[in-house]
Amino acid sequence: MNVYVAPAEMRTAVLSARTGNRTVGFVPTMGALHAGHLSLVDAARAECDVVAASIFVNPTQFAPHEDLDAYPRPLERDLQLLQEHGCDLVFTPSAEMMYPAGAETSIDVGAVALPWEGAERPTHFAGVATVVMKLFQIAPATHAYFGHKDYQQTLVVRRMVADLNVPIEIRVCPIVRDDNGLALSSRNAYLSPDERQQALALSQALRLAEQAHASGQRSAAALRQIIRDHLAAAGLSPDYVAIVADGTVQEVEHIGGPVVAALAVRVGQTRLIDNCRIG
């Protein structure tokens, strides 16, 4: 496994890996890797000839009051995990290399970035879209892998790739959960044991909505209420609970096709998100 710090060297390595029409699967991460990230590496490994990843805690997607400095950075362990999962190329740039003095360009993907995480964190998705575009130029892979846990982020990336004609296939992989249902997240590390227990209500609530739908419930308002009631019973008050047409952030009222139930909840000081596809 080769590790590159300089953008130009990563680019050369990826271009070289693509010779002879070989496919390159790219997994952009902020490190602190868990089984969710590694499932993306495994998916890239299964689909592509060469697997590339990046580890970069992107400052521009954090707001000033957020956890940029506290964000975990276990680089050696991350590199070992990537190697164990068959990653070939890793890009680990510094913030100074990604954002040299004078850098000011930012990408706005429009409406899909506005609600939910975008409302809570107004500069977040511009930071995401911009760094992903930079990474796609630095690591010009054939495929890129994102997790469904960050559902809105996958919509932002797809919107940007479509609108800017970026020649890369976006793959979205299922959420990976603990045995108890908790969606894996690097931020779960911030949870106290009690909070971790409380946080189980997120996936439980989504599961209850899924079951109600399976039993014939087609009212989005009813599913939202089921979710809110279960969260309230656990002492949690969500930032949002939404039922949207799959692939959009458009709320539906009657569920006539595939939808996504998405929610965000602050558990203690830690903001957690989760979602599931229904129907």
Add this chain to the structure above:
Amino acid sequence: MNVYVAPAEMRTAVLSARTGNRTVGFVPTMGALHAGHLSLVDAARAECDVVAASIFVNPTQFAPHEDLDAYPRPLERDLQLLQEHGCDLVFTPSAEMMYPAGAETSIDVGAVALPWEGAERPTHFAGVATVVMKLFQIAPATHAYFGHKDYQQTLVVRRMVADLNVPIEIRVCPIVRDDNGLALSSRNAYLSPDERQQALALSQALRLAEQAHASGQRSAAALRQIIRDHLAAAGLSPDYVAIVADGTVQEVEHIGGPVVAALAVRVGQTRLIDNCRIG
């Protein structure tokens, strides 16, 4: 010369042209080609193995009240000129192909886009940056050619390319002028004979500033006044007259190195820009 309407076909053609490490020089245009555009094609022809161009009147860089519909579109003549100048590949997409329903992404390059043309036309440079990024993804050339006449546009493109790590070399070519000094522009076609005569004051004013600098004048205020006085004598009142450090939009007061003198003037209904590098 091959002409492509579909982005995917243009992309395949450019990638194929690049095999064997061949260089591809790309000239993005809005058509209505004049000797200024053709000098860019000639520069690409001289420097690169393969020459590509695009003809696309980009709606997103026009404001609602501007001349989008009236903008000249002499496609057959443009294609003939490109062929005569040795162009190999031409991309002539429709607006619907470039901006399908749902497209919303836009690129903001920050401070360099704010003054001058950006102040006059607040959405202009987001439109330019976005379409240029799209074109660079569709036509992944090794080099791209822009004219110094649109000085601020060259700064916008350079800023975007640097900030988003786009792997392309930007070349900026000198302004091409009529024998009488008028900088070539597709919009010169809008000028009446009298206005065309009046418009000569732009390049004359810049030339006077250049001569004053050559004679030792190092005060930017003095050069600006020379330019304003000459325009006023021709009955013209500029939108702006600026003396900036070369490669920036930062006004200088004392001229200690290379600067650019830039101006915009409305002649009748037609807004003209011109500039020259001094020192």
